[in-house]
Amino acid sequence: MTSSNNRLFGILVPVISVILGLIAGAIIMLVSGHNPITGYQALWRGAFGDAYAIGETIRRTTPYILSGLAIAFAFRANLFNIGAEGQVIVGWLAAVWVGMTVEAPMIIHLPLALIAAMIAGAFWGFIPGILKAKLGVHEVIVTIMLNYVALYSTNAIIRDVLTDHKTTTDDIHSTASLASEWLQSITYFSRVHYGIIIALIAAVIVWFLIERTSLGYEIKSVGYNQHASKYAGMNVSKNIILAMIIAGALAGLGGAMEGLGTYGNISVMSGNTNIGFDGIAVALLGANTPFGVVLAAFLFGALKEGAGEMPTGAGVPTELVDIIIALIIFFVASSYIIRWFLLRFSKGGNK
Template structure:
């Protein structure tokens, strides 16, 4: 029999493989060359220093939104609101980064902390409603995504600026950008945020696996009623899980505001960073380090796909189909498990 740990490792790997194969079949069906398409994708992700820098830059917020969704999953909650938490975290980081002056050792951590707090507060609302009134978190978090989108647009146009569509740029003392990194990556937008994202993954792993609080959060996720019978405060853990989840998503917003762009524009639609985090968490098995690997894959696919139309004539939208197929196979993991067990029985 396959152990649960081995199964959790094999399912994402097989899902990615099946997704790529299915994507190749679709390319063939529409008259495209899948080999050229995938070579163009890899070249677009790692073909030169600039592409490599942009790929890693894109991975950074995916790690954090993936961690946000995964953390809530581990506590038995479905955080669809990571998108809204990214947006409010982005605005909070840029506001602090552009509206005050302080030494970098104070200013940058303060701007990052503001983003985490803003995202955490945005997660607190569905958490408290779930804990106290039993309101389903999916409904509230979806609604709060729209509130975040339109509220931040209003604040940018009417409070932070005078009818402008972008905020002021953050000061250098609050910027994650680095001239040294830009030079070695041919002036890509890669920044120091990757280190923050990796540190967040370590923090999530340590919190969930090595602390009493993490044990309680996981217990509530496994069985809420049994946890309450054992004396755990279920409501408190629900709120805490949503706040921490929102904090991770808020940090993803800070990566965009303080690193990639250096300001915040108004958005006519969602950034999709938070929504993509759901897929990243699923592919990563809701584990901290699995999420990092899944985010890296998504970054490669998203960035590399931009090169496919010009180099191979393959529409970049096909990569979205590949990603959807990968998630489909992850969701159908019981079929993969059945196939693995059947192969093991035949091999005896």
């Protein structure tokens, strides 16, 4: 199969997966007694119906871009970074901690809070990275456990360190905030913030890192074949660790988008944020490419935001959107079948 065919299939498979997922969702709505046209109209209104909805869709998309990039970057080294959820949480905590406790001009304070989030996420990625590189411990097991360590440690720090046994911290200083009165005013006071610009810049940087640097080449090489990479003189352990550190930093930055942008604080969490877990689906749908991740994150942001309109606008449960997302990922995971049909169709058309 030629490289042009691979690129074509890399575009077609996610698109077809989304279409099949939406069709399957329509069938489920019909079977359950709902009108799929009305349901999808409500979904569209909830995501793009007015300036407020568009602002909230962009706001939801922002951390998905960064968590999707975190998963996709680790995938390039053949690492499954399920720990993006924990990395998001510790990044969120670190950003708010610096945002609350440091007093400095915005030109210093905001970058400092963002860097703190990246360092926290990077450290949380370093742990499974070094265990994988030096001891061969599978990153999936370590990252799953670290998600719970991040969640419960963060809750303890919020209650006992950042507050006096309260469940929500004070708001960050305005000098560390990503919020924008101008953006909010033109979107009828949605929670959209400047984080979307940071997320898009991060996508460009990740693309450059993967496609235009020797580090990116080595990480991809290690992902394809560790033994051949080692034989070629590459330091496999170093690249595994670096891949997880960079992935963790990206996820931590995703947490900062919530702490410095959407909420301006951090609260005790009864469960996971799901930003990191949804990032897995975003990365898969985006074919582990930065541009694909941006598009997939926007789709997920629209689906998640539009879901809120479905119960009131069409009487359809919001859980249906989760079913549609699950079906989309199912079809992406079954890409071999889609590729087989596409190849059969193309061969039939060439006869």
